[in-house]
Amino acid sequence: MLKFAAGLLGLAFCAGATFAQAGTLDTVKGRGQLICGANTALAGFGIPDSSGNWTGLDVDFCRAVAAAVLGDPTKVKFIPLNAKDRFTALQSGEVDVLSRNSTWTSSRDNQAMLFGPVNFYDGQGFMVRKKQNVSSAKELDGASICVQQGTTTELNLADYFRTNKMKYDSVAFQDEDTVLKAYESGRCDALTTDSSGLYAERLRLTAPDDHMVLPEIISKEPLSPAVRQGDDQWFNIVRWTHYAMLTGEELGVTSKNVDDMMKSENPDIRRLLGVEGDQGKGFGLGNDWAYNIIKKVGNYGEVFDRNVGEGSPLKVKRGINALWNKGGLQYAPPIR
Amino acid sequence: MANTSTLVKPDRGSILNDPKARSLFYQVVLAAVVIAVFYGAYSNTSRHMADAHIPTGFSFWNAVAGFDINQTLIPYTQLSTYGRAFWVGLVNTLLVAVLGIVLTTIIGFTVGVARLSPNWIVAKVAMVYVEVIRNIPLLLQLLFWYNAVLKPLPAPKQSIQIPGGIFLNNRGIIVPDPQFGAGSGWVGLALLFGIVASFGFYGWASVRQKKTGQQAPVLLVAAALIIGLPLLVFFLLGSPITFEAPVLKGFNFRGGRQIFPELAALLLGLSVYTASFIAEIVRAGIQSVGRGQSEAAHALGLNARQTLRLVVIPQAMRVIIPPLTSQYLNLTKNSSLAVFIGYPDLVAVFAGTVLNQTGAAVQVMAITMAVYLVISLVTSFAMNLFNKRNALVER
Numbered sequence: 001m002l003k004f005a006a007g008l009l010g011l012a013f014c015a016g017a018t019f020a021q022a023g024t025l026d027t028v029k030g031r032g033q034l035i036c037g038a039n040t041a042l043a044g045f046g047i048p049d050s051s052g053n054w055t056g057l058d059v060d061f062c063r064a065v066a067a068a069v070l071g072d073p074t075k076v077k078f079i080p081l082n083a084k085d086r087f088t089a090l091q092s093g094e095v096d097v098l099s100r101n102s103t104w105t106s107s108r109d110n111q112a113m114l115f116g117p118v119n120f121y122d123g124q125g126f127m128v129r130k131k132q133n134v135s136s137a138k139e140l141d142g143a144s145i146c147v148q149q150g151t152t153t154e155l156n157l158a159d160y161f162r163t164n165k166m167k168y169d170s171v172a173f174q175d176e177d178t179v180l181k182a183y184e185s186g187r188c189d190a191l192t193t194d195s196s197g198l199y200a201e202r203l204r205l206t207a208p209d210d211h212m213v214l215p216e217i218i219s220k221e222p223l224s225p226a227v228r229q230g231d232d233q234w235f236n237i238v239r240w241t242h243y244a245m246l247t248g249e250e251l252g253v254t255s256k257n258v259d260d261m262m263k264s265e266n267p268d269i270r271r272l273l274g275v276e277g278d279q280g281k282g283f284g285l286g287n288d289w290a291y292n293i294i295k296k297v298g299n300y301g302e303v304f305d306r307n308v309g310e311g312s313p314l315k316v317k318r319g320i321n322a323l324w325n326k327g328g329l330q331y332a333p334p335i336r
Numbered sequence: 337m338a339n340t341s342t343l344v345k346p347d348r349g350s351i352l353n354d355p356k357a358r359s360l361f362y363q364v365v366l367a368a369v370v371i372a373v374f375y376g377a378y379s380n381t382s383r384h385m386a387d388a389h390i391p392t393g394f395s396f397w398n399a400v401a402g403f404d405i406n407q408t409l410i411p412y413t414q415l416s417t418y419g420r421a422f423w424v425g426l427v428n429t430l431l432v433a434v435l436g437i438v439l440t441t442i443i444g445f446t447v448g449v450a451r452l453s454p455n456w457i458v459a460k461v462a463m464v465y466v467e468v469i470r471n472i473p474l475l476l477q478l479l480f481w482y483n484a485v486l487k488p489l490p491a492p493k494q495s496i497q498i499p500g501g502i503f504l505n506n507r508g509i510i511v512p513d514p515q516f517g518a519g520s521g522w523v524g525l526a527l528l529f530g531i532v533a534s535f536g537f538y539g540w541a542s543v544r545q546k547k548t549g550q551q552a553p554v555l556l557v558a559a560a561l562i563i564g565l566p567l568l569v570f571f572l573l574g575s576p577i578t579f580e581a582p583v584l585k586g587f588n589f590r591g592g593r594q595i596f597p598e599l600a601a602l603l604l605g606l607s608v609y610t611a612s613f614i615a616e617i618v619r620a621g622i623q624s625v626g627r628g629q630s631e632a633a634h635a636l637g638l639n640a641r642q643t644l645r646l647v648v649i650p651q652a653m654r655v656i657i658p659p660l661t662s663q664y665l666n667l668t669k670n671s672s673l674a675v676f677i678g679y680p681d682l683v684a685v686f687a688g689t690v691l692n693q694t695g696a697a698v699q700v701m702a703i704t705m706a707v708y709l710v711i712s713l714v715t716s717f718a719m720n721l722f723n724k725r726n727a728l729v730e731r
Contacts, residue, residue: 083692084688084689084691084692087692087695088691088697091388091390091695091697107693107695108695110389110391110695111389111390111391111694111695112388112389112390112391112695132587140587141586141587142585142586142587142588142590143586143587143588144507144587144588149684149688149689149692150688150689150691150692150693151692154403154404154689155402155403155693157404158402158403158404158414159402159414161404162414168404169406169507169588170403170404170405170406171406171598171678172405172406172678172680172684172689173677173678174675174676174684174688178676178678181483182487182678185483185487185488185506186487186491186506187487187506187507187597189587189588228388229388229389230387230388230389
């Protein structure tokens with residue numbers, strides 16, 4: 001709440017400094033640090049460990065932006081935000097970029113924000129106890145359902161039960177930890193959130209095997225990083241950071257082989273890594289921007305794998321998050 | 337005194353040296369600065385909000401909310417407007433505030449009186465209560481009531497059954513839902529009549545006592561009028577009010593009225609916490625009444641209970657009421673901690689979900705703060721009236 005009030009005050013008195021006039025890029029360069037709005041605790045996307053080291057797909061995205069802009073992925077300060085306060089924090093200039101598994105919707109684009117490319121295609125699902133003998137979300141009539149407040153999840157839940165003419169009790173909490181605890185203690189029959197989140201949350205329960213995720217996916221949840229409106233240069237840097245990571249994967253450039261790839265004859269690779277052309281300059285960055293991203297953070301495939309994929313406890317399949325030429329939706333416009 | 341002022345007529349001198357003019361000048365300057373700061377903040381905010389394409393204005397008020405709230409005392413569905421959601425949140429806040437104030441007053445007065453009890457154990461138990469409860473942060477206490485006390489209750493299928501068709505489980509307390517059939521209006525009327533008649537009887541009895549010294553069994557008569565009369569009408573009309581018993585169906589109970597654990601936890605937490613402060617206020621109030629007063633009452637032949645009720649408490653009230661008012665205000669404002677245990681109060685629903693869905697942060701926060709201000713001012717006003725009635729009347 002204090003953070004929130006500070007944000008509002010910032011909006012009132014010194015907002016001028018952060019909007020439009022001074023570009024976010026210059027602010028970040030001047031500060032020597034990127035300020036990134038992250039999740040408070042969601043395994044696979046943004047979670048600090050006991051010694052304060054953050055891991056996750058969204059967190060690594062911020063590191064990639066820092067690598068592109070400052071050449072150093074460690075120059076990021078993560079601000080944990082709950083679902084309720086996240087957009088105000090972005091709008092008021094408290095964070096430079098919001099990378100916190102937030103769903104891109106039209107109404108949010110109407111609220112002074114711009115959502116970048118989708119870095120994870122998700123959908124909403126339900127988790128229940130196995131002993132309840134429920135095999136489909138259609139059987140949840142009359143259930144109490146724990147949900148996080150101020151999310152698209154809360155709205156989809158209402159829509160889903162209305163269209164299926166079912167009743168439910170919504171028990172809404174402001175942060176994810178409380179939602180999980182309430183579900184675990186039996187306050188609710190089911191927990192609902194994005195399905196990637198469900199797998200992550202399930203592993204945090206004391207007996208994960210007593211719980212199951214129901215097959216239905218009831219919504220589209222394209223999760224994207226977001227920036228403020230009115231700073232086109234910064235928006236470009238954020239979205240091309242993701243595209244550089246995708247292009248790296250598509251061209252087979254990884255954090256391990258990127259130095260060898262500098263000698264590649266492939267013009268696409270040469271342009272990506274800044275050997276040819278002035279791509280970085282156009283964004284106000286160095287030409288080694290994409291090299292830094294891939295060298296110091298990794299390409300999209302590597303980042304996906306170590307945070308949510310096979311290399312992580314979550315074991316989420318690539319599915320629709322695979323590259324476009326492998327049956328997925330991840331597609332980067334050409335870098336040239 | 338009057339002579340001196342006519343004798344020495346002071347030279348008015350320059351207006352610069354006139355204390356009245358100077359103080360007026362400084363007040364005008366201060367007011368101008370305050371207005372300028374607020375105007376600056378307002379114009380700056382609205383300009384930057386417009387620049388940043390943040391929604392301004394209140395057009396969201398009539399838009400469809402699209403989310404559900406579990407505890408709604410006024411009709412609300414997900415197709416209602418954000419404005420309606422505001423009222424739902426406000427009513428939920430008021431519910432907790434009113435119930436909390438009643439409950440905390442009862443607990444606080446009981447503990448406060450108990451602290452002064454001649455019974456050593458009772459006094460020490462009350463002291464431990466006060467010292468423990470008021471020294472632990474309220475938020476921790478709320479989380480304690482919610483997690484440690486209410487959550488270990490059984491699942492709906494293993495509900496604890498309380499005689500009278502009441503069920504207790506981790507979804508709350510489910511009580512039978514009264515169904516009002518034809519003729520139930522008469523029962524209500526009888527109840528109302530009983531209450532009015534009891535007050536009338538009380539008035540008559542006290543007038544008679546002042547005149548003749550004879551006491552009337554006020555409590556007994558009032559009980560007969562308030563409980564007995566409606567019951568008589570109820571049975572004469574052939575039981576028009578029936579109770580729909582809750583039935584376990586699927587996940588939860590259907591039918592019946594449900595009191596959610598979030599409400600119970602918030603109410604307990606707020607009341608128990610605030611009561612520890614009220615207990616101290618009550619103790620201070622009672623101790624402010626001189627010992628001579630009770631000794632005189634004893635000498636007149638009043639027993640201990642009568643002394644407390646007729647002599648000590650009325651005088652102690654004068655000391656108690658002003659600080660009591662601030663405790664009531666604290667309780668109301670502290671109810672905004674509801675958001676941490678998932679109770680849908682004004683802050684959770686309106687300054688939470690509505691703010692997030694509409695993006696109208698400044699407007700929503702301004703409305704929310706204004707509402708708490710109004711609630712507090714109204715409470716203060718009511719308590720000030722009550723204080724005036726109880727204040728010492730100098731003769």
